[in-house]
Amino acid sequence: MYDGLKKLEVPTKSRHPGARRGVKYGLIGLLVLVVFVVSTGIFTYLKVQSNISKGHRNFSGLIAPPPKGPLNILVLGSDARSVVEAGQRNERQFRGGSGQRADTIILLHIYAGSKHAVLISFPRDLRVNIPGHGINKINAAYPLGGANLMIKTVSQLTGLDINHYVEVNFASFRDIVNAVHGVPLYFPKPLYDLKSGLNITQTGCVTLNGDQALSFVRARYIYANADLGRIQGQQRFIRALLNRVKSLGVLLYPPTLIKLSEVAGKGLIFDKGIDLGLARSIANSLKFDQKNVDFRQYPGTPRYVGGVSYVVPEPTAARALFNSLKTGGPLPDVGKTGQSLPSPSDVTLSLINASGRSGLAGTVRTKLATKGFHVPSISSSTKHITPTVITYQAGDELKAELVAKEFPGATVKLATSSQLTDIVVTLGRSYGASAASPTAKATAKPAVIGSCP
Incomplete structure (x- = not known):
């Protein structure tokens, strides 16, 4: 059997007088390095655990999950202003009246095995029966009885x-x-919202700082459908945040991990079952991969009931959604x-034949329709190109990625002008080339949602 230490031994002292010393000091140095790495890991773990424990609280109504279930x-996103420094409470992103309400309500369902998850947003105006209080908007449950x-x-x-x-508040x-x-988020046009303080003056990729991000996720009046539009904006931001955390390798970088745990301990509130071990287990399984996290919204329709604006639940659709979560089905x-992660039926696309091959667009159309x-x-173009090009509009990155699977080797890019369909595919001379080519693998995946193209 090979023995690494014996391999390092020097046959005679006279021929290599400093060799044994070098081996000895090398091993000592290696041991010091190992001790440093291990001790740093232990320090980070203890520091993070200590920080997280500061946010622990007791709650009623929580049920322990089944093993491996x-x-x-x-x-809950709370709009509590008591946690905001006094000098900042009049800034627009922190305004909104007194008291403490549920500004954002999200249920994160992580499937057994933790390989994928779905995030379900609840409209604040969802008309529900609040136990002990009757019919009201769902966000009224928080001021009426708190987290429990x-x-x-x-x-x-x-x-x-x-x-x-x-529970996350404004400051945290x-x-x-x-x-x-x-x-980073991509903005196809400048955005301004007086109520939330959002003021994005440039187009393209903008890296939002904390105050700008808060204004963005709180903004309602930049959307035609107000709160329901804001849910999609919040979900887009969460996708971008997942991508950011993945790109930074947060769980492997102690300074950022410690900083995040300090923020969590100082500003977040969570039950005592949440610790670094649970967080790491979930993160390592999901891998912050966009395709492992789906998004939904509680099914409902905006409607006035008794002169009050609600989102009225659609019981049949809601039952189908939550029964699928119970059973672990699709x-x-x-x-x-x-x-939401798209399926082919969610995608509308146009085909332009720029390959010079007559009838190609019709053949591809039939294939895609099936x-x-x-x-x-x-349509056809007299200007022929070699690589197939897929263009998508901002917000349709996941649709573009789905379409790109049908066109190995295609170039995928953000549209520079408006399109009549979600996706436009311009077929080039190279259409039909081997899917195993290195070029296809390198170019078939577009930018993930929320990242800068």
Whole structure:
């Protein structure tokens, strides 16, 4: 058997007088390095655990998850202003009246095995039965009975056990974004919202700092459908944040991990079952991969009831959604948003034949239609190109990635002008080339949502 240490031994002292000393000092240096790495890891672990424990609270209504079973984590965005420094409370992103309300309500369902998850957003105006208080908007549960009543309300509404609870306030959200050095988002046009303080003056890629990010996720009036539009904006931001955390390798970088744990301990509130071990287990399984996290919205329709504006639940669709979570089955096509993982039936695309091969667009259209894609129009171009080009509009990155699987080797890029369909595919001379080519592998995947193209 090979013995590494014996291999390092020197036959005679006279021929190599400093060799044994070198080996000895080399081994000592190696041991010092190992001790340093291990001790740093232990220090980081203890420091992070200590920071996280500062945010631990007791809650009623939480049910311990079954071993190796799914997890349901209720995440609440609170608009509490008491945690904001007095000098900043009049800044627009922190305004909104007194008291403490549920500004954002999200249920994160992590499937058994933790390989993928779905994040479900609840409209603030969702019309529900709040236990002990009757019919009201779901966000009224928080001021009426705090986190415990919100846990009970969401569990009753969904039929799911809630295993963990996390509460994020304005200040901690801002600090989390700053701890990861900002979150990049692509803006096709400038955006301004007086109520939230959002003021994006440039187009293209903008790395939002904590204050800008808070203004963005709170903005409603930049969307035609207000709160429902804001949900999609928040989900887009979460996708971008996931991508940012993945790119930084946060779990492997102690300074950032410690900084995030300090923010968590100082500003977040969560149950005592949440610790570094659980967080790492989830993160390592999901790998912050965009395709491992789907997004949905509680199915409902905006409607006035008794002169009050609500989002009225669609019980049949909601039952199908939450029953699929109970059984671990595939998600039904309900409650989809712009950030849901798309299927072919969600994609509308146009084909332009620039290959010089007559009838190619019609052949490709038939192939795509059999897979469920919508292809309302085809055309030809006299300007021929070699590589196939796929263009997509901002926000349709995941659709572009799905389409790119049908066109190995294609160049995928953001559209520079408006398109009549989600995706435009311009067929080039190289269409039909081997899918195994290195070029195809290198170019077939577009930018993930929220990142800068």
